[in-house]
Structure formats: C-alpha cells, structure tokens
Amino acid sequence: MSEKIMTLEILHEKISKGMELTFKKLVAYKKKNDGVFIFSDHGKIVQVNAKDIKL
Template sequence: MNDEQTTLQLLHQKISVGMDLTFKKLVAYKAKNDGVLVFSDQGKIVKVEAKDIKL
C-alpha cells in the first residue's frame, strides 16, 4: 500500500467517524425536542420518531 492509499483510507475513516458522531448528535437533539427523522427505504418515505431510535 502506498502513501496515497494510506492517506485516503485515513481520511475515509475520519469522515466516517465524524458522520457517525453527527448522526448521534442529531438524534439526541431531535429526541430532546420530540422531533421526527425522515428516511427513504427503497424509495418509500419513512418517518421515525427520534426517541424510538436506539444507538
């Protein structure tokens, strides 16, 4: 593995960790404010109450 591949893998890992943390913060904020999150599941819109999401 060369330096460029190693750098890209490290960047990918950091982005993934950041996205995970951001999602957890979003769910916590929405749960605190009785919010709803909207997802797409195979083209269908699904609404989920944030308090029902287990992390």
C-alpha cells in the first residue's frame, strides 16, 4: 500500500472514533437533562427519549 492510502485510512479511523466519542457524550448530556433525539426513519419523523438509547 502506498503511504498516501495508509495515511487516509488512519485519518478515517481517527475521525470515526472522534465521531463515536462525540455521540456518546451527546447522549450522556441528553440523558442527564431528560432530552430527546429527533430522527427521520424512511421520511417519518421519530422522537426517541435519550434515556431509551443504549450504547
């Protein structure tokens, strides 16, 4: 593998881990403050209580 491809893979891995950590912190914050998440499920709007999200 070339050095450029390996560098991109490492960068991708770091970004993915950072996004996962950020989402975990957001869920923890929302749970603490009795928050809700709003998602779209195939065009339908769905509300999910933060306390119902299991990580």
